[in-house]
Amino acid sequence: MLLLCLAVLCLIASSPCAAAPPWNSVSELHSLFTASTKNKLLLISFDGFRWDYDRDVETPNLDKMAQDGVKAVYVTPPFLTITSPSHFTMLTGRYVENHGVIHNVWFNTTTQEKKQYYETQFVDSYWDNGSLPIWITAQRQGLKAGSLHFPGTAATYKGEIVRVRQVEPRFYDHSNETDWRLNIDKVIGEWFHQQDLDFVSLYFGEPDLAGHDYGPDSPERREMVQQVDRTVGYIRDKIQDHGLTDRLNIIITADHGMSKILRGGLVEEIVLSKIPGFSFRDIKFQLLDYGPVGMLLPKEGMLEKVYQALKGSHPHLRVYKKEEMPARLHYSNHPRLQPIILIADPGYIVNGFLPVNFNKGDHGFDNEDMDMKAFFRVVGPDFQKNLIVDPFDLVDVYPLMCHLLGINPEITDGHLDNTKHMLVPRENTGGDNKSKYLISELQLTLKSNHYEHFDQVYLI
Numbered sequence: 001m002l003l004l005c006l007a008v009l010c011l012i013a014s015s016p017c018a019a020a021p022p023w024n025s026v027s028e029l030h031s032l033f034t035a036s037t038k039n040k041l042l043l044i045s046f047d048g049f050r051w052d053y054d055r056d057v058e059t060p061n062l063d064k065m066a067q068d069g070v071k072a073v074y075v076t077p078p079f080l081t082i083t084s085p086s087h088f089t090m091l092t093g094r095y096v097e098n099h100g101v102i103h104n105v106w107f108n109t110t111t112q113e114k115k116q117y118y119e120t121q122f123v124d125s126y127w128d129n130g131s132l133p134i135w136i137t138a139q140r141q142g143l144k145a146g147s148l149h150f151p152g153t154a155a156t157y158k159g160e161i162v163r164v165r166q167v168e169p170r171f172y173d174h175s176n177e178t179d180w181r182l183n184i185d186k187v188i189g190e191w192f193h194q195q196d197l198d199f200v201s202l203y204f205g206e207p208d209l210a211g212h213d214y215g216p217d218s219p220e221r222r223e224m225v226q227q228v229d230r231t232v233g234y235i236r237d238k239i240q241d242h243g244l245t246d247r248l249n250i251i252i253t254a255d256h257g258m259s260k261i262l263r264g265g266l267v268e269e270i271v272l273s274k275i276p277g278f279s280f281r282d283i284k285f286q287l288l289d290y291g292p293v294g295m296l297l298p299k300e301g302m303l304e305k306v307y308q309a310l311k312g313s314h315p316h317l318r319v320y321k322k323e324e325m326p327a328r329l330h331y332s333n334h335p336r337l338q339p340i341i342l343i344a345d346p347g348y349i350v351n352g353f354l355p356v357n358f359n360k361g362d363h364g365f366d367n368e369d370m371d372m373k374a375f376f377r378v379v380g381p382d383f384q385k386n387l388i389v390d391p392f393d394l395v396d397v398y399p400l401m402c403h404l405l406g407i408n409p410e411i412t413d414g415h416l417d418n419t420k421h422m423l424v425p426r427e428n429t430g431g432d433n434k435s436k437y438l439i440s441e442l443q444l445t446l447k448s449n450h451y452e453h454f455d456q457v458y459l460i
């Protein structure tokens with residue numbers, strides 16, 4: 001930009017440009033500016049990609065990416081380890097009790113109304129609960145952001161939306177590889193290349209569905225991981241084709257892992273209606289049958305009775321009053337959380353009247369459980385190569401993204417200190433000083449040559 005302005009200035013002043021002394025400095029200055037311009041960033045989530053899913057499948061493209069970049073042993077998702085809460089943690093760097101997207105299901109305890117995952121995407125007040133997703137922060141600070149299918153994309157935040165976006169239709173097939181490639185062509189070819197976006201979040205609904213339907217140990221899940229691997233290869237090829245490899249950082253991660261559910265007479269399932277002393281007549285509102293975590297709002301005066309009936313009723317059911325939830329889960333301090341929270345141990349799910357959830361795999365468990373840990377890989381100009389790093393928390397990805405984009409973060413629960421060792425160390429920290437020095441040198445030279453419009457140019 002500066003180079004262009006100076007060239008225009010040259011024409012106006014109709015001076016012999018080639019003879020003017022500062023041109024070496026100008027090109028040096030220009031390359032300095034180009035070098036200090038922040039790189040673009042692509043955040044990709046493969047839903048339910050457990051940290052170790054690449055261990056029993058050939059994944060040449062993920063292996064290549066690990067060689068070219070950084071691989072974390074795993075990343076710890078926030079609790080509740082389910083899709084919307086965890087993705088909103090990626091986008092805000094806040095724990096679930098702080099951002100308020102406490103479940104995939106929106107509900108109203110007065111009217112008993114519940115909205116499922118897809119419908120909930122359009123309830124602005126549910127998402128816009130005090131935390132701003134990174135797209136909005138980036139836009140406010142002059143960057144261009146986009147999002148494709150990422151949870152939270154459809155909502156409006158403080159009157160603002162992510163300006164470039166694609167929300168999936170209601171009955172979208174989240175597993176279709178052809179569609180995945182069309183989406184990638186759009187994000188890389190149109191959004192990054194043509195429209196010059198700075199940041200895009202891109203979501204894929206697999207291998208979560210394969211893990212639910214067939215279980216995490218199934219051949220179907222392994223096949224889906226190969227589809228993911230092919231997709232990663234396709235993404236990196238597209239980036240190369242558009243000449244973006246040296247200007248685009250990629251983060252690939254996931255919202256949670258997947259655990260095999262135990263059934264078929266092998267175990268005694270958790271069914272609340274069968275628990276002695278527990279009655280649904282004492283319950284005003286219930287959120288049950290959504291996997292390993294349930295919430296109950298007892299009728300007035302019934303809290304203690306319900307709590308005592310459930311506590312210790314099943315060896316694999318943990319029962320908490322909201323305020324006695326372990327602090328490390330960061331899932332107690334929000335008005336949307338109900339007075340009694342039930343958490344099943346790995347392998348179990350919390351059923352209400354009778355078992356209606358027949359998933360072979362599920363998630364939502366305690367984030368200390370290894371099966372809930374998620375995948376994390378990065379590659380790009382700002383990252384080290386062929387490096388394996390220790391685990392960190394998903395909340396720590398947000399400050400890393402803000403740092404990469406050069407934007408000021410909002411209040412966050414994450415820490416850049418936990419992720420910055422993945423970055424290439426900045427060799428020349430005096431870079432800014434050098435630019436300032438070159439600018440002042442230029443200014444002097446130009447002034448002495450009577451380029452009187454220089455101050456104006458400089459302001460641009």
Ligand SMILES: *[C@@H]1O[C@H](CO)[C@@H](O)[C@H](O)[C@H]1NC(C)=O
Binds near residue numbers: 107108109110111
């Ligand atoms: C739930 O419904 C009641 C009754 O219509 C309404 O007053 C309340 O604001 C609603 N709460 C939420 C969170 O939508």
Ligand SMILES: *[C@@H]1O[C@H](CO)[C@@H](O)[C@H](O)[C@H]1NC(C)=O
Binds near residue numbers: 128335
């Ligand atoms: C977040 O939601 C809760 C409950 O729905 C509400 O009481 C609270 O005022 C909201 N906070 C903000 C900042 O939107």
Ligand SMILES: *[C@@H]1O[C@H](CO)[C@@H](O)[C@H](O)[C@H]1NC(C)=O
Binds near residue numbers: 176
């Ligand atoms: C996958 O998506 C493509 C492109 O939208 C479509 O033509 C094709 O029929 C889909 N395949 C299946 C199996 O649904």
Ligand SMILES: *[C@@H]1O[C@H](CO)[C@@H](O)[C@H](O)[C@H]1NC(C)=O
Binds near residue numbers: 430434437
């Ligand atoms: C910055 O540049 C000026 C002018 O060249 C120099 O005097 C100063 O020592 C530099 N400062 C640092 C921290 O490099």
Ligand SMILES: [Zn+2]
Binds near residue numbers: 047048083084255256
């Ligand atoms: Zn998910």
